[in-house]
Amino acid sequence: MSTQKISLNDKYDLTKSPVMLNGTQALVRLMLMQKHRDLAAGLNTAGLVTGYRGSPLGAVDLQMQRAQKQLSQAEVTFQFGLNEDLAVTALWGAQQAEARGEGKYDGVFGLWYGKGPGVDRSGDALRHANMAGSSKHGGVLVAMGDDHTGESSTVLHQSEWSLLDCYLPIVSPAGVQEILDYGIYGYALSRFSGLWVGLKTMKDTIEVTSVVDGSPDRMKLVLPEFDMPSDGLNLRLDDDRFRQEDRIIDYKRFAAEAFSHANKMDKRVWGKPGAKIGFVAAGKNWLDLTHALTLLNIDEAMAERLGITTYKVGQTWPMDMKGFNDWAEGLDLIVVVEEKRKLIEIQIKEAIFDDRRGRRVYGWYKGGAGTMHREELFPTKFALDPIMIAEKLGDILIEEGRDTEAIQAGLSALADAKRADNAEEIASRLPYFCSGCPHNSSTKLPEGSRAYAGIGCHFMVQWMDRETVGFTHMGGEGANWIGEAPFSKRNHVFQNLGDGTYNHSGVQAIRAALAEGTNITYKILYNDAVAMTGGQQAEGGLTAYQIAHELKAMGVKTMAVVYDDKEDIDIKGFPAGVPLHERAELMDVQRRFEHVEGVSAIIYIQTCAAEKRRRRKKGLFPDPDMRLFINTDVCEGCGDCGVQSNCVSIVPKETELGRKRAIDQSSCNKDFSCVNGFCPSFLTIEGGKIRKEATADLKLPDLPDPKLPEISGTHNVVITGVGGTGVVTIGAVLAQAAQIDGLGAGMMEMAGLAQKGGAVHIHCRLAKRPEDISAIRVATGEAHALIGGDLVVSAGAKTIGLMETGKTGAVVNSHEIITGDFTRDTNFQLPTDRLQLALQARLQDRLDLFDASELARATMGDSIFSNMMVFGAAWQRGLIPVSLAAISEAIALNGAAVERNLRAFDIGRWAAVDPEAAGKLAKPANIVELPKTLEEIVAFRRSHLEDYQGKGLVKRFDKMMARAEGRSLQEAVAKGYHKLLTYKDEYEVARLLMKSRKQVEAEFEGDLKISYNLAPPIFGGKVINGRVQKRRFGPWLERWLPLLANMKRLRGTPLDLFGYTAERKMERALIKQYESDMKEWLPQAGSVDPEALIALAELPLQIRGFGPVKLASEARAAKRREELLVALRQGGDNIKAAAE
DSSP: OOOOOOOOGGGGGGTTOOOEEEEHHHHHHHHHHHHHHHHHHOOOOOEEEEEEOOOTTHHHHHHHHHHHHHHTTEEEEEEEEEHHHHHHHHHHHHTTTTTTTTTTEEEEEEEEEEEEHHHHHHHHHHHHHHHHOOOOOOOEEEEEEEEETTTTOOOOOOOHHHHTTTTTOOOOOSSSSHHHHHHHHHHHHHHHHOEEEEEEHHHHHSSEEEOOOOOOOOOOOOOOOOOOOOOOOOOOOOOOHHHHHHHIIIHHHHHHHHHHHHOSSSSSEEOOOOOOOOEEEEHHHHHHEEEEEEEEOOOHHHHHHHEEEEEEEEESEOOOOHHHHHHHHTOOOEEEEEOSSSSSSHHHHHTTOOOOOTTTESSSSSSSSSOOOOOOOOSSSSSSHHHHHHHHHHHHHHHOOOOOOOHHHEEEEHOOOOOOOOOOOOOOOOOOOOOOOOHHHHHHTTTTTEEEEEGEEEEEEEESSSSSSHHHHHHOOTHHHHGGGGGGOOOOEEEEHHHHHIIIHHHHHHHHHHHHTTOOEEEEEOSSSGGTTTBBOOTTOOHHHOOOOHHHHHTTTTTEEEEEEEEEOGGGGGTTTTEEEEEGHHHHHHHHTTSSEEEEEEEEEEHHHHHHHHHHTOOSSSOOEEEEOOOOTOOOOOOHHHHHOOTTTEEEEEEEEEEEEEEEEOOOOOOOGGGSSSTTTTEEEEEEEEEESOOOOOOOOOOOOOOOOOOEEEEEEEEEEESSSSSHHHHHHHHHHHHHHTTTTEEEOOOOGGGTSSSEEEEEEESSGGGGGOSSSOOOOSSSEEEEEEHHHHHHHHHTTTHHHHHHHHEOOOOOOOOOHHHHOTTHHHHHHHHHHHHHHHGGGEEEEEEEEEEHHHHHHHHHHHHHHHHHHHHHHOOOSSSSOOOOOHHHHHOHHHHHHHHHHHHHHHHHHOHHHHHHHHHOOOOOOOOOOOHHHHHHHHHHHHTTTTHHHHHHHHHHHTOOOOOHHHHHHHHHHHHHOOOOHHHHHHHHHHHHHHHHHHEEEEEEEEEEEEEEEGGGEEEEEEEEEEEEEEEHHHHHHHHHHHGGTTTSTOGGGGGSSOOOOOOOHHHHHHHHHHHGGGGGGTTTHHHHHHHHTTTTGGGSSSHHHHHHHHHHHHHHHHHHHHHHHHHHHHHHHHHH
C-alpha cells in the first residue's frame, strides 16, 4: 500500500489532486474552480451562492461559511436566503448586474441550493428567472436536493419535472466527481444557452465522501455549431414576456441539446455498435445499474459477448437525441433503469416513436402503457436498488436468450440473500429530542387540547404521545386549521412553529389566521437555532423581541412570553403589557389561551440544547456551575422525572429494590426540567466536576498484528450507532485512512432525522481503485464488516439484512443504550438477549460482543470513546483492510482528542485479543451484585426492614413469609410486602438522604455543595399545574437530616405529625389491606391459579412515587387488585386470563 501525504486543507486547495470531499464540499470547490477557469480565460467574474438549507443539502451554508476565507479570495459571495424563492430572485438580480452596464465584473456565476419542496415553492420565481435567462459571463446552477425515499422529509419528492416545466436543462451527477464535472459543464451550458441549469443531487450522490480528481482544468469543453440569433440567447433587460417565450422554445431548448451533444454528456460506456440489448441510466441509477451488472457477474467483456451495450445519460433533459439515436441504431431492446416518474424513458419513446423498426422500450413496464394492477418493471414509487435491478435485468436477459452460468449464479446468490433477509424487527431507535431540548417542554399540552406539529424538530413530537398529529408544508403552519375550523366541533387548536420557520414564511400563515379571525394559539419556539440542519441561526439576526413586536403590529392582541429562567431576558425589550412567565407556568398559560377568541401567541424562549452545548464548549454561552443528581435510594422508579422532562438523559439503574432512575451526566445539557418530577430524590450539585479519570489502570501489552483482508472488487463496511455520539467520525477516519493507503473509498452517511438520537447507518466501500466503486449504499447480504456502535441498530432488521453468514464479521458494543421509549414507558426494557441472539444467529462465530461504553468509562473516564474502541476491535479481528499507520494518521488529521482516540483504538484492539480481561474491567460500576437466591432476597429485605424501623418490623415480615409456600410465591410476597412496609415517609427520606454525599462523591469531584429539592406537605407552597412546587434547601439541611431520621420511632404513633396526612393514612391502609388479602388467599395457594396469586402478592411493586404520582399509581393498582380478586374467586380460565 502506498502512503500519501494528506492534509484536511487539500479539499479547497486547487493545486492538490486527488482530494477527498463530500458532495457538499464539492459545491464549495466548484465555485473556486469556476473562478479559476474564468481567470484563465481572461474573465473578471465573481460568484454568488444563496438558497435555503434542507436535507440532503442541509449543510451547504455551514460549509460555505467555513470556507469563507477561500471564497472571499475568489470573489465568491455567500448570502443566506430568507427562503428559497427569494434566494432565486436574488440570483436573478445578480445575472442583471453586467447587463445594466453598472457591474463591477464581467459576470456573476451563481449557485442556488434547496431541497425538493423548496424547488416546488420557488416555481414562480424559477420560471420568471429562467425566462429572463442567464448572463453571457455569468450562469446559474440550481442544486435541487431530492429525497426519493423520504428519509428526512415530510414528503417523498422528485424535482426534475418541476424544472422541466420551467424549461431548465437538468444534469444528473453520479457521485462527487461528477458534481464537480457537471457543475463546470453546467456553468458553460448556462452561458451558452441563456438558461439556468438544474443540478440533481440526492443522498446517494451528495451525502457521500469520495476521493476525486479535483483539477480545475479536468473538463475540456467545446462550443457547438449552432444557428444562434443575432442578439444571442443571454439575458436582456428590455425583453417582454412574448419574446422570452419565443426565444426559450425556438432556440434555448435546442441550444441546450446541441451543447450536450458537442460535449458528449450522454455516451456509450460498454459495448459496440451491433449490440442488440441496451441498458440506459443516469445519476444514482447509473451507479445502481453498474452495481447490478456486477451482481450478475457481467463485466465489460461478457457484456460485449452477450450483445449488451450501456448508455450513461449525463443531461437528463433535454437529452442528446442525435447521440442517443446513434447509440440505439440496431438495438432490439432498450431497458431504461430509472426511479420515480420516468423522464428519460418518455424522451426515448418520443425519439423512436416514428422510427420503431421493432425496437422495444422497457422501463416503468415491459413495454406499453400501465394499468392499475399491471406488474411494474421499475416502479415509480420509493426507489430502486441494485438487487432489484439485477433480478429484473437477469430475468430479461434469460427471456432474451442470454442465459449463462454466470448470470444464473448471480441470480441464485441474490435469491439466497433475499431469503436470508427475513430478520424480525425486535427493537427500534426512533429519532428523539436531544437531552434538555426546549421542544421537550414547549410541546406539552393541557389535557384535552390538540395541536399540530411543525417542520424540523417539531415534526418528531408526533410520536411522543402529546395529542399532536398533523402537519403542513413549511410556512403553512396553522393555515389548515383556518379551513378546518368552520367545520369542526373543536373550538381551538395550538400550532407549533419554530423561529426559523416563522422567519422563512410562517409569519404569513399567522397573518392569514388573523385575517380570518380563526381561534388558534401559535406556540412560537425561539430556540435561536435551525436545529434540524446544524444549528444555524435565523437569517437577519431575528430576536424574540422582534417577533413579539411584529405580532403586535400584525394585530395579535393576546400574547405571552414563556421563558426558561436560565435565559438572559430583557423585560423592557417586549411590547408593554405582554406578560412574562417562567416555563413551569406554561400549562396554566395554555389553559387560559384556549378560551381566547381569535389568534393568540405564546413565545417560548429557550436556546436549542445541542447549540447550547456547542456554544458552551467555545465559551459563548453561560455554563451554570450546577448539576442534578438522583439519590437512587430515595428514587421510587416511578418515572415522573422522565414524564416531566421527556429527556433521554434519564436512564435506568438496576437495584435490588427495582429499576430506579439516574442521570447520564455525559449527555446532560443542564436543562434541569427533570427536577420537576414530584420526588425528593433530586440533589443539586454546585462546585463539582464530573469525574473523568479512569477508574481502572490499564497497561496494554504488545498486541499482535492481525491479518488484514484482501480486497476483491469492493470491501463493504457498515458502521452503526446513535445519532449525536460521534459515530460519523468513525466513517470519516476509515475513509481518510483508505485514501492515505492509496485505496479508493466511498462513504455515505445515512443519518437524516437520525442525528437526533436515532439510528445512524454509515456505508463505506473500499477498493483498490476509486473507479471500482459504483453505488456506495451496501445492498442485501453485501457487508463484509460491521462496526456496531449500538446493539439496537446493529441487530435491527435493516442492518441484519445486509449481512451474510460466513461472509460478514462484526464487533458490536453490547451496552444497553436506552431509547426514547423509556421517557414515556416507566417499565420499558431493551430486549437485549433477543437482540444478541439475532446477531449470533446470523453471524455465528464471526461476532464479537463487548461492553465498549463501560470499558471506555473504566479505562478513559468517558463513554464517548466507545465507538473508537469498537473500531479498534474490528481492525484487530481482521475485518478492515487498512493499515494501522494510515488509521493513526487519519485520527491525527481529524484533530479531535488525538492522543485519547489513539489510546481508545488500542484499548479496543486489546479487548479483541483478551475479551475475558476486558469484560472484567468493563463491569459497570453502577451494577451491584443483586441477590439471586430466595434466601438472599429475603435476607436483604430483613436487613433493610431493621434499618428502616427495627426488629419488630422484621418479625412482622417473617410472620407473613411463614404463610407463603413455594419459591415464586415466597419471592412475590417478600418483595410486595416489603415494599408496603417500607413506605418512604419524611423519616425514611431523611435517613436515605443522609447517604447522598457518598453517592455524589463517587461521581463528582471538587468542593461539593449539595442542595435538596423538596416539597414538604406541611410547608405548603406555590401550586403550579395542580402540584406544589419544590423548593431548594441548602447544605444546612444536612445537619438536620439525622435528627429527623432518628424520629422514626414516632412513625405510626399519635405523636407522628406526618402520619395524619392523607398519603400516610393511605400507606398504612394499604398494609392492612395486603395483610387481609394474603390471610385470605395464601392458605388457598394450592387450589387457585398460582399466576393470579403471585400477581396479587407482588402488586404493591406497581405503587410507586410520591404525592400525586403515588396516588395515581395506587388508583391503578386498586383497579388491578379488583380484577385479580374477581378472577381468583371465579377460578379456571378466567383466572389465567386475568393474570396474563
